[in-house]
Amino acid sequence: MATKDVPPRWDRKMQQRLARGEAAALGELYDRFASLVHGLAHRVLGDEKAADTLTREVFAHLWEHPETYDPKKGPLRTWVAGVTHRLAVQRLRDSEAAALPQGSGGSLAELERRVRRASVAARADYIVHSMPAPLRAALDLAYFQRRDYRQTAVDLGVTEDEARRRLRLGLQLLSTAHDAGTPPGAGGAV
Amino acid sequence: MSGAEGFGAADEHEGPGDEEQRAGPPYEDGGDRGENGHTGKGAGGGSGQDPRQAGGPEPDRPARIPTPRASVEDGGRALPDLADPGDLAPVPLDLPHDVLKSLLGAWALAACSAAETAAVEDHLGSCGSCADEARRLREAVGLLHQPESLDLDPGLRARVLASCLERRPPRIPVPEWAAPYDAETARLDALLQDFGDAEWHAPVRLRWFEADAAQSRRTTVAGVIAHLLSVDGLIALGLGLEDPLAEVAGAAGQQAVGPEGRTEAFWRNSHFPPTRSVRGPWREQSHGLVRTVAFTGGHAGGLAVSYGDFELPLHDAMLDRAFECWVHAEDIAEAVDYPYQPPAPRHLNRMIDLAARMLPTALTRRRQTGLASPARGRHLGLAGEPGRSLRLEIEGAAGGEWLIPLDSPAAVGSADLEVAHVALDGVEFCRLAAGRIPPAEATVGQVGDREAIRDVLFATAGLSRL
Numbered sequence: 001m002a003t004k005d006v007p008p009r010w011d012r013k014m015q016q017r018l019a020r021g022e023a024a025a026l027g028e029l030y031d032r033f034a035s036l037v038h039g040l041a042h043r044v045l046g047d048e049k050a051a052d053t054l055t056r057e058v059f060a061h062l063w064e065h066p067e068t069y070d071p072k073k074g075p076l077r078t079w080v081a082g083v084t085h086r087l088a089v090q091r092l093r094d095s096e097a098a099a100l101p102q103g104s105g106g107s108l109a110e111l112e113r114r115v116r117r118a119s120v121a122a123r124a125d126y127i128v129h130s131m132p133a134p135l136r137a138a139l140d141l142a143y144f145q146r147r148d149y150r151q152t153a154v155d156l157g158v159t160e161d162e163a164r165r166r167l168r169l170g171l172q173l174l175s176t177a178h179d180a181g182t183p184p185g186a187g188g189a190v
Numbered sequence: 191m192s193g194a195e196g197f198g199a200a201d202e203h204e205g206p207g208d209e210e211q212r213a214g215p216p217y218e219d220g221g222d223r224g225e226n227g228h229t230g231k232g233a234g235g236g237s238g239q240d241p242r243q244a245g246g247p248e249p250d251r252p253a254r255i256p257t258p259r260a261s262v263e264d265g266g267r268a269l270p271d272l273a274d275p276g277d278l279a280p281v282p283l284d285l286p287h288d289v290l291k292s293l294l295g296a297w298a299l300a301a302c303s304a305a306e307t308a309a310v311e312d313h314l315g316s317c318g319s320c321a322d323e324a325r326r327l328r329e330a331v332g333l334l335h336q337p338e339s340l341d342l343d344p345g346l347r348a349r350v351l352a353s354c355l356e357r358r359p360p361r362i363p364v365p366e367w368a369a370p371y372d373a374e375t376a377r378l379d380a381l382l383q384d385f386g387d388a389e390w391h392a393p394v395r396l397r398w399f400e401a402d403a404a405q406s407r408r409t410t411v412a413g414v415i416a417h418l419l420s421v422d423g424l425i426a427l428g429l430g431l432e433d434p435l436a437e438v439a440g441a442a443g444q445q446a447v448g449p450e451g452r453t454e455a456f457w458r459n460s461h462f463p464p465t466r467s468v469r470g471p472w473r474e475q476s477h478g479l480v481r482t483v484a485f486t487g488g489h490a491g492g493l494a495v496s497y498g499d500f501e502l503p504l505h506d507a508m509l510d511r512a513f514e515c516w517v518h519a520e521d522i523a524e525a526v527d528y529p530y531q532p533p534a535p536r537h538l539n540r541m542i543d544l545a546a547r548m549l550p551t552a553l554t555r556r557r558q559t560g561l562a563s564p565a566r567g568r569h570l571g572l573a574g575e576p577g578r579s580l581r582l583e584i585e586g587a588a589g590g591e592w593l594i595p596l597d598s599p600a601a602v603g604s605a606d607l608e609v610a611h612v613a614l615d616g617v618e619f620c621r622l623a624a625g626r627i628p629p630a631e632a633t634v635g636q637v638g639d640r641e642a643i644r645d646v647l648f649a650t651a652g653l654s655r656l
Binding site: 020021022023024025026027028030031034035038052055056059060063064120121124125128139142143144147148149150152161163164165166167168169170171172174175177178 | 323334
């Protein structure tokens, strides 16, 4: 997709068009973010059908409440990811809780652990996908292609120091997936 | 960008970290990460593709156990102290704290030499802050997943949009006649999403019928998108939008008329053979067309769009472009061996209807050019009167029946004057109209006047063009 250097202007215009009730804008919003939304939903819910349903809910939310996005607080993509994350975790918790036998405190703790795990995994996905391309490329090489950092440096055409730095920085970013109770940018989501 | 917390104290020695974050292109530039051949998805989320999937680790596995690495001799770095050549165990290197710290990421990923690994692990026993970071980074490695290769259900878009619009009716709807174009361009774009260079340059043969003979032209997947961009530009021109040809072909582009002329002008005048970079302009234009017709709405539906030697009203032109988009998406899918479904039945039905409405004129042209015998005078009615007709019965969910007046576009189809009846599947009919199936090979149930049937089938194939 030709989403290179999407300016904040695009985000702002999109919000205005959605607020204006432009159906064509909704289509463009879907075209840009559907796989992000669906991917995150699937990571949390672990089920294709549930992810489809959640995708519908997320876009309905974006379409019905475009005014809750504040372009000053960050990119539209982050907001969309935040809304998705929140709704997906909520749905996971609801459906798991409904499946719990009555009055079982132990399983409730287990439920929270599972919700947290799913939530961290989704956040990690988002972080990997949003991190600067050079960091992601270094992680790709070192982890998925099992190159050591010297080979990674050669592949990327950078110094060994730089390769080490990128790997460490990339993992530092990724490790923040464990930190917050809310997803990146979720603050502006509601 | 989130996660700035992650830099925290751990990063105190490495100021450039933040700079990296700002300087790096955002995730949005998915499609273009040539650096390591990884084509990220535009809006990838967790559903990016990855050609290396098969060889990669399981998505859900926990932190990876370090695998044996190439020996340090292969690393091109100064070898560890050789004072003890007989010892096969890695010799811990005496590295300064800063260097050990900088190795933590590579260490967590098991991407250091054995000697460095030993040095780092030795250090972790005595340095609390490095040990903390090491643990954190190790845990982070466990969060790396192969992106899941989930193809979105192509029908999901329509369902999602419909349910949104039901909950909040749009103030500016997309006209019904533009819906097929909106849907087909979105489907094709989704198909293109995962394409790498090999797919973009895969050969495609475009086929059509002209004067009852099969024609074809070779191009690539990117060339097909350039073709769609050029011809969709006819509508852009009609709506007063920017002509995509102006930039590529300059003055030559302005002289080019009609679908074929414009496409050839684009192909001829672009400096390089079309590449994946054609996708952005094509998609931008298709979004722009939908957006613009939604604004001009009902008023512009009748605006005439010139195809060079003929014209179509805007709403028919949009339908025609939806049809072409689907047909070429099938060409592309076939070239790269992907499955591709026909349009939604209600959209397919409108496309068939357009072809059926174009048939009487196409029949007349056949007679004028001597491809068919002259009309039978005694059946020639006055304009608006019933004329000799063929019943076109289309089977399937997109189906219906059309009475095609045979002798004059001005006549009205008439059941009383029906001389022949053909029945065929909707997709088969469209492939015939697209020049993908020769008329003689179409699977057609037929009863009645054989000459009329032959004429209609050949006229249908003749609706196709480059």
